[in-house]
Amino acid sequence: MKKYSELTTVILFCLIVFSFAIAFFVTPDAEYSEEEKRPLEQAPELNGESFFSGEFAKDINVYFSDQFPIRNLFVKIKSAAELGLGKAENNGVLYSYDQLAVKDFPAYNVYSEDMTEKKDTDHIYFDSVEVQLQSVNALADKLEIPLVTVLPPRTIDITESKFNYTRPDGDRLYDLMNETLNENTGYIDVLSLLRPKYEQGEYVYYRTDHHWTTLGAYYVYCEIMESLGCGDSIIPKEEFDIEAVNDFIGSTASKGCFPFYKKDVIEMWHLDDDGEYEVVADGEDMGGFYVRSYIDTIDKYSLFMGGVHNTVSVTKKGEDRKTLLIARDSFSDCLVPFLAREFNIVTVNLDINQDIRFAASYYEADAVLIVYNAENLIKTANLANVKFSVAY
Amino acid sequence: MVFSSLIFIFAYLAVTLAVYYVAPLKLRNLVLFVVSLAFYGWGEPKYIALMIVSILIAYFFGFFIEKHRESNKRRAKIYLAISLVGNLSFLLFFKYYNFFAENIGFSVIEGLTLPVGISFYTFQIMSYSIDLYRGEVPLARRIIPFGTYVTLFPQLIAGPIVRYKDVCDQMEGRKETVSKFASGVNRFVTGLAKKLILGDSAAAIAELLERNGEFETTVVGTWIIMICYTFHIYFDFSGYSDMAIGLGRMFGFEFVENFNYPYIAKSITDFWRRWHITLSTWFREYIYIPLGGNRVSKPRAFFNLAAVWFLTGFWHGADWNYILWGVYFWVFLVIEKAFLGRLLKKIPALGHIYTLIIVGFGWIIFFHSDLSAIADTAKQLIGINTDFASANIGNTLLRLLPFIAVCALACTPIPKRIFEKLQERLSPVLAIKPIAVALLFAVCIAYMVDNSFSPFLYYIF
Structure with missing residues (x-):
C-alpha cells in the first residue's frame, strides 16, 4: 500500500509538472481575455539588455501566469480557496451568493493634499x-x-x-x-x-x-x-x-x-x-x-x-x-x-x-x-x- | 527565481528533473552544478563569477589546509584564515559596505545590490573550510561535487544552511528512490501551500492594515498587524525551507531540518532551538563554542553570548534594526538564564504566551528599519495615545478570525499528528493521500496563476 501510494504521488506530480509545462509551450498565446476584459501579456523579448537588467525575468513571470493553460479554471480555484479560508473576498470584491460588491476603490489622480497614488485603501479623499x-x-x-x-x-x-x-x-x-x-x-x-x-x-x-x-x-x-x-x-x-x-x-x-x-x-x-x-x-x-x-x-x-x-x-x-x-x-x-x-x-x-x-x-x-x-x-x-x- | 513561481516549477524544475534523470549517474552532479548556476544567475548573471571565485578559493585552499593540517598546524591555520577572509570579504563588501560607509561617513556605492543567497552560501563554504581544518570532513578532491554542494539550487537562496559534513557523503554516494521522491513531493507541496496560501495572505492583510493605519490607528489593529507579521514570516520562511528540503529529496538528498514548530516554544531559549535551526547551529559551532561557549568565566560567557546575538542580528540584514533585533533576543536569553527560565518552566502556559509576545514584537523590530516607528508601534500595542478599537477594526477582526485560527493551527504539530493517526487507523487514507497532495498542488498553482490579475479598463468608465 505504501509503495503504491508513493508511486502514485510521484506519477501525479510529474504528470502535472510535465503536462502543464508541455501544454504551456505548445498552445498558442492568447492576446485578449474575454472573461477578464483585458489584453494578456505576450512573450517578452529576450536580449542582453532586458536579461541583465532583470526586466526579462520580471516580464516572463507575468507572461507565464497570463498564458498559463486553463488559466480561467485556476483563477476560479483560487477564489474558491479564498472563500474556503473564510475570506468571502477576493481581489477587493466582497462575496455573497446573490450579491457581489467591490469594496476597494484605489484613488488616483485626485485632488488630495499630497497627490500620491494610494492603492487598495478603503479611504476616500x-x-x-x-x-x-x-x-x-x-x-x-x-x-x-x-x-x-x-x-x-x-x-x-x-x-x-x-x-x-x-x-x-x-x-x-x-x-x-x-x-x-x-x-x-x-x-x-x-x-x-x-x-x-x-x-x-x-x-x-x-x-x-x-x-x-x-x-x-x-x-x-x-x-x-x-x-x-x-x-x-x-x-x-x-x-x-x-x-x-x-x-x-x-x-x-x-x-x-x-x-x-x-x-x-x-x-x-x-x-x-x-x-x-x-x-x-x-x-x-x-x-x-x-x-x-x-x-x-x-x-x-x-x-x-x-x-x-x-x-x-x-x-x-x-x-x-x-x-x-x-x-x-x-x-x-x-x-x-x-x-x-x-x-x-x-x-x-x-x-x-x-x-x-x-x-x-x-x-x-x-x-x-x-x-x-x-x-x-x-x-x-x-x-x-x-x-x-x-x-x- | 523563487520556488513559488510558475516559471520555476513549469520551466526550470521540469527541465532540471528531465535532464537529471535522463543523464547517466556519473554526470548527475555536473547537471546539478550547471542548472544550479543557471538558477543563481537568473536575473543577475554577473554574480555567477563571484560564486565561482568563492568556490575556487575554498576548493584550492582546502588542499593546502589538508596538506599542512597534521604536519604544520600554524600553516594550516593561515591557509584557513586566507580562505575564510577571501569568502567573508565578498559578504562583507556586498552586504555591509554601504552600511558602514553610511555610518562612518564614507561615500556610499550606488547600485550595489546584494547577490542572492550570499549570506547562506558563504556560511556553507566556510563550514567546509573550518571543518576540514578541524579534520571533521574529508578533503573535497573533485571540484564538481564540491561546486554542486555550494550551488545546489534548493538551499542556495534561503537555506537551510547545510554544513558540508552533513551532506558530503551524499555528494557522491546518494541514492534517488521513489520513496524519497514521493516524500520530497509531499514536502515541497506543503511548503508551497504554507507560503502561497497562508504566508502571502498574512502579508497582504498586514500591509492593508498598515496602510489603513495611516488614517485610523487602534490597539486591536496594531495587535492584528503584529500577529500577521508573525504568521507571514513563519509560513514564508519555513515554507521555503520545506520546499528546499522537498526539492533536495527529489534529487536524492536529505537535508537537515530548519524549523521545529517554533511557535509552540515555551521560552525564548526554546524558541531559538526551534527557529532557523541551521543558522543557530552554525553560530554555535563556529562562533560560540570556539569563543569558549559557557565554559569560561562569567563575564566572558556573557560577552560570548552577546557577540553571537549581535552577529545573528547583523547577519539578517545590514541595518540597525537587525542589530537591535539580535540584541533584543540576547537580553531575554540572559534574563531567562538568570531566573526567568526556571519560573516559566513551572507555568508553561504563561511561558508560551510570553514567548509569542516577545517573538511577535521581535518581528515588528525586524520589519521596521525606522527605529522611531518601532517605538510608536510599541506605544500603540499598549494603548498609549491610541484608541482601543473602532467599529471598523472590530469588523476586520471578525472577518479575519477564521483565517487566524487556521494559521494558528498550522503552526502546531496537531495537523500532522491527526494525519498520522488517520493514516494508521484507516488504510484508505494512504490511497487518497497522493490525490490530496495533487489537489493541494493544483490550488497552489491557482494562487500562482492568479497573482497577476488586475482589473480592466471597462471598469473605469
Missing part, C-alpha cells in the same frame, strides 16, 4: 470629492437652463446590508453631497431612493456588475422627470413590455473571479413606439436604443446604445421636442431609453475636458443632466471638468 462637487455648484450658478445632478452610488453603498462589512466612512460621501451641492444643481439623492428598495428585495442594482438595473434606472428617471417639471408625463411601469436577457456576468464578477454566484438579468423595457426613435452614436445609426448584437457577447451591458461613444443623440421622427444634454458616464446608458420618450437627447462624456456650458449652447439644450457615479468621483477628479465651462 473627501477633499478631492468636495472640489468636484464645488465645480458642479459653480456650473449650476452660471448655467441659464435647468440642471439635474445624479451621482449614482457604488454597489457597496446600496447593498452593504448583504455583507458582514462596514464601510469605513459610512454614508459620509453622500452626506457631503447633500451638504455641498446647492439647490441649483438639482441634486437627486439616489442612495435614499434606491437603498430602501434594495433592502425590500427589489432588483435595483446588478448582482455581478457595478451598474444599476433597468428598474433602478426607471426609479431615477421618475425623479429626474419630477425635477424637470415633467412629472405628469412619467410613463407608468405597467405600460412597458419587458424583454429579459439572461446570464449577464458583469464587471464585479470578472474582478472577483468567484466560482459560484447568481448571474444577472438585463432588461430592455420596450414601448410600441420604439421604432420611431433615431439613435445616432458618433455619426453612426445604432438602429434603436438596443444594439442586439451585444446580447450574445460577454459585454452585455453595451447593448444599451452600443456602449461608450463620444456623443450620442436621440431624436424622435417627425417631432420637435426639447433637448436634454446628458453629461454622462455609463450609468446613463440605460436611463436614456426612458428620458428619450420626453426629450431629444444629446450625450457627452465627462472623462475628457467637457465645457458643459458651451456644449449646452452648442447643442441648443433646454436642460442639462449630469450622471456621474460615486466610484469615479472617488477614483478620479474628472467631475471637476465641468468647471471649465465657468471660465469662459
Whole structure:
C-alpha cells in the first residue's frame, strides 16, 4: 500500500509538472481575455539588455501566469480557496451568493493634499470629492437652463446590508453631497431612493456588475422627470413590455473571479413606439436604443446604445421636442431609453475636458443632466471638468 | 527565481528533473552544478563569477589546509584564515559596505545590490573550510561535487544552511528512490501551500492594515498587524525551507531540518532551538563554542553570548534594526538564564504566551528599519495615545478570525499528528493521500496563476 501510494504521488506530480509545462509551450498565446476584459501579456523579448537588467525575468513571470493553460479554471480555484479560508473576498470584491460588491476603490489622480497614488485603501479623499462637487455648484450658478445632478452610488453603498462589512466612512460621501451641492444643481439623492428598495428585495442594482438595473434606472428617471417639471408625463411601469436577457456576468464578477454566484438579468423595457426613435452614436445609426448584437457577447451591458461613444443623440421622427444634454458616464446608458420618450437627447462624456456650458449652447439644450457615479468621483477628479465651462 | 513561481516549477524544475534523470549517474552532479548556476544567475548573471571565485578559493585552499593540517598546524591555520577572509570579504563588501560607509561617513556605492543567497552560501563554504581544518570532513578532491554542494539550487537562496559534513557523503554516494521522491513531493507541496496560501495572505492583510493605519490607528489593529507579521514570516520562511528540503529529496538528498514548530516554544531559549535551526547551529559551532561557549568565566560567557546575538542580528540584514533585533533576543536569553527560565518552566502556559509576545514584537523590530516607528508601534500595542478599537477594526477582526485560527493551527504539530493517526487507523487514507497532495498542488498553482490579475479598463468608465 505504501509503495503504491508513493508511486502514485510521484506519477501525479510529474504528470502535472510535465503536462502543464508541455501544454504551456505548445498552445498558442492568447492576446485578449474575454472573461477578464483585458489584453494578456505576450512573450517578452529576450536580449542582453532586458536579461541583465532583470526586466526579462520580471516580464516572463507575468507572461507565464497570463498564458498559463486553463488559466480561467485556476483563477476560479483560487477564489474558491479564498472563500474556503473564510475570506468571502477576493481581489477587493466582497462575496455573497446573490450579491457581489467591490469594496476597494484605489484613488488616483485626485485632488488630495499630497497627490500620491494610494492603492487598495478603503479611504476616500473627501477633499478631492468636495472640489468636484464645488465645480458642479459653480456650473449650476452660471448655467441659464435647468440642471439635474445624479451621482449614482457604488454597489457597496446600496447593498452593504448583504455583507458582514462596514464601510469605513459610512454614508459620509453622500452626506457631503447633500451638504455641498446647492439647490441649483438639482441634486437627486439616489442612495435614499434606491437603498430602501434594495433592502425590500427589489432588483435595483446588478448582482455581478457595478451598474444599476433597468428598474433602478426607471426609479431615477421618475425623479429626474419630477425635477424637470415633467412629472405628469412619467410613463407608468405597467405600460412597458419587458424583454429579459439572461446570464449577464458583469464587471464585479470578472474582478472577483468567484466560482459560484447568481448571474444577472438585463432588461430592455420596450414601448410600441420604439421604432420611431433615431439613435445616432458618433455619426453612426445604432438602429434603436438596443444594439442586439451585444446580447450574445460577454459585454452585455453595451447593448444599451452600443456602449461608450463620444456623443450620442436621440431624436424622435417627425417631432420637435426639447433637448436634454446628458453629461454622462455609463450609468446613463440605460436611463436614456426612458428620458428619450420626453426629450431629444444629446450625450457627452465627462472623462475628457467637457465645457458643459458651451456644449449646452452648442447643442441648443433646454436642460442639462449630469450622471456621474460615486466610484469615479472617488477614483478620479474628472467631475471637476465641468468647471471649465465657468471660465469662459 | 523563487520556488513559488510558475516559471520555476513549469520551466526550470521540469527541465532540471528531465535532464537529471535522463543523464547517466556519473554526470548527475555536473547537471546539478550547471542548472544550479543557471538558477543563481537568473536575473543577475554577473554574480555567477563571484560564486565561482568563492568556490575556487575554498576548493584550492582546502588542499593546502589538508596538506599542512597534521604536519604544520600554524600553516594550516593561515591557509584557513586566507580562505575564510577571501569568502567573508565578498559578504562583507556586498552586504555591509554601504552600511558602514553610511555610518562612518564614507561615500556610499550606488547600485550595489546584494547577490542572492550570499549570506547562506558563504556560511556553507566556510563550514567546509573550518571543518576540514578541524579534520571533521574529508578533503573535497573533485571540484564538481564540491561546486554542486555550494550551488545546489534548493538551499542556495534561503537555506537551510547545510554544513558540508552533513551532506558530503551524499555528494557522491546518494541514492534517488521513489520513496524519497514521493516524500520530497509531499514536502515541497506543503511548503508551497504554507507560503502561497497562508504566508502571502498574512502579508497582504498586514500591509492593508498598515496602510489603513495611516488614517485610523487602534490597539486591536496594531495587535492584528503584529500577529500577521508573525504568521507571514513563519509560513514564508519555513515554507521555503520545506520546499528546499522537498526539492533536495527529489534529487536524492536529505537535508537537515530548519524549523521545529517554533511557535509552540515555551521560552525564548526554546524558541531559538526551534527557529532557523541551521543558522543557530552554525553560530554555535563556529562562533560560540570556539569563543569558549559557557565554559569560561562569567563575564566572558556573557560577552560570548552577546557577540553571537549581535552577529545573528547583523547577519539578517545590514541595518540597525537587525542589530537591535539580535540584541533584543540576547537580553531575554540572559534574563531567562538568570531566573526567568526556571519560573516559566513551572507555568508553561504563561511561558508560551510570553514567548509569542516577545517573538511577535521581535518581528515588528525586524520589519521596521525606522527605529522611531518601532517605538510608536510599541506605544500603540499598549494603548498609549491610541484608541482601543473602532467599529471598523472590530469588523476586520471578525472577518479575519477564521483565517487566524487556521494559521494558528498550522503552526502546531496537531495537523500532522491527526494525519498520522488517520493514516494508521484507516488504510484508505494512504490511497487518497497522493490525490490530496495533487489537489493541494493544483490550488497552489491557482494562487500562482492568479497573482497577476488586475482589473480592466471597462471598469473605469
